[in-house]
């Protein structure tokens with residue numbers, strides 16, 4: 001059995017989707033980062049980084065239990081343990097890891113900071129906003145171009161798609177119209193239509209938890 005400590009954020013949803021896709025039983029442990037629960041002592045004992053997601057695998061292949069944080073590392077661990085969504089060796093494995101690394105080092109941090117400078121701070125910092133929104137749109141163009149020749153990010157559906165999907169979903173909150181990127185939009189709707197992705201996205205709702213509304217969100221537009 002796996003305990004998943006997570007919250008309703010793009011990094012958090014990667015793991016609910018992954019565990020639903022794998023059909024691995026897990027216990028959802030919500031950590032309300034808006035209320036600072038990630039800074040509490042019991043959570044800090046699990047991860048000194050104080051960020052979600054974290055898993056505790058009570059039945060690892062070796063040893064008694066394994067605590068793991070960093071969503072990319074968790075996705076690779078689960079994919080290897082279950083033998084799914086990541087080829088074992090070779091060029092296709094390298095390609096999956098390439099797109100996963102782009103999500104971890106580029107898409108996540110840049111989209112996240114774009115969100116921060118656009119929505120999470122009342123300070124007007126035009127240079128920061130321009131830099132992070134500009135890079136967000138450049139990354140969308142990169143994905144769009146790649147997906148014009150490929151169904152998925154790598155050859156087959158993989159942890160690269162699973163890790164990128166919740167971030168593309170979050171573009172709506174940045175006011176970036178997905179309709180501008182036709183191939184990325186096609187890919188997004190294909191991933192979104194997977195029943196296990198939908199289950200992964202609705203686990204909090206199933207527990208009766210809903211995302212707290214932001215105080216003001218004047219630029220919000222529907223884009224999908």
Ligand SMILES: N[C@@H](CCC(=O)N[C@@H](CS)C(=O)NCC(=O)O)C(=O)O
Pocket residue numbers: 009010011012033038050051052053069070071072108
């Ligand atoms: N690189 C980390 C990033 C994790 C991360 O930034 N988590 C955010 C939510 S998406 C968080 O826990 N934020 C709480 C905070 O910084 O206080 C990963 O992919 O696991």
